[in-house]
Amino acid sequence: MQNVLIIEDDPKIAEHLQSYIVKYGYNAIIVANFDDVMDEFHNQKPDLVLLDINLPSFDGYYWCRQIRKESICPVIFISARVGEMDQVMALENGGDDFITKPFHPEIVMAKIRSQLRRAYGEYASHAQERILETEGLKLFPERLELTFRDKTVPLSKKEADIIESLLERYPRVAGREDLLEKLWDEQTYVDENTLNVNIARVRKKFEAVGLPGSVETVRGAGYRLIVNW
Template identity: 30%
Template sequence: MKKLKVLLVDDDWKLRNLLRIYLSKEGFDTAQASDGSEAMMKIQSQPFDLVILDVMMPNMDGWEVCKSIRQTQSVPILMLTALGETKEKVQGLEIGADDYLTKPFDPEELIARVHALIRRASSVSSKQTANSVLNFPALTIDRDGHRVFVHDKPVELTHKEFDLFAALAKNSGRVLSREQLIEQIWGYDFEGDARVVDIHIKNIREKLKRSGLAYNPIQTTWGVGYKFEAEVRKP
């Protein structure tokens, strides 16, 4: 059976080596990068099943690397940082990170989060079907292709924005609470602020409006959550 491959990105050699040892014991194959530029070179040259990414690095920091990865790939990203502020975590999740771990951390917690992210990614992949394109008035959502179109022109959504938008569209007409959306998109073990959902919804709405969509497909049900509301276009 082919080993799952993890890219470790941190300018601290000791931490990278420690992570390599822990992950190797769990059966993972690992590659390492000491800065953002080296990480991007490796990501562009070979596939990875997970990226563990430090935030504070010289030259190209973790924020920049995460944004660059999300332009082309949906590989799970676990960010590491010495910053424990909620706003820092929201920033990381907003630009496309899948999970966040504050240093210093327990190795067992890191391994548990790695397994959870890979299970989640595998589950999403296994649930995809051939008929994955959702059509609405002036709006198309291609779930397999991770693309959104308004009037047949692409709308640039981040990885998490797309997952959130697609989850709402798939449950069109049904109100989903913030907690339900967090569990679906970030996982039951997410420990961040539920306001991250509101931030993503605001960004999605603004991007759809700028793209020329004449209606707002994401409706707020006050005190409950959000629902997708649009009349499905007949094929």
């Protein structure tokens, strides 16, 4: 049975989420100690985290960064904040998805199932490590690493998925709809700015390995990898 860790300081909301998650056959644990969320994380070893932004002591962005230092388990933010920058901050700090309050429990469950399938489903792992390579650029999807020559940068799961699509489609265009379908099962619930944010993050990762300008925007179509090194 897969474990879902609920980091939410409103007891009624936390219990509401827990009841639905358990109803659908998962184990759900509510964090009680907000002074050391990572202690609970280590003890419970969750397969997925539901994380509020407004929390005692430290906010959800902080705790997501701490989780990302040692785990790539899916993190879904759930917050009453509805501003575009709040969603951007959630993604920039390592989140995989964002749900606004008030929420419909069925949407929460759909997103939980989607993230768990992508992280642990039958296609998530392989007996032999995959390496995608083009002109010396190497992507390690299972390690979540991008390497070029002597430089290596860590990737989020979504960044790795985008780069994988760009490499697989090269020199063709990776369409926006194709990327959305690969990254999110429930396209209806994805803010259109979310893909733009992730593409911006991917561009920064290419810059970090010494390859600026490697992702071209093809207006009205999508994105294309530019190999000019």
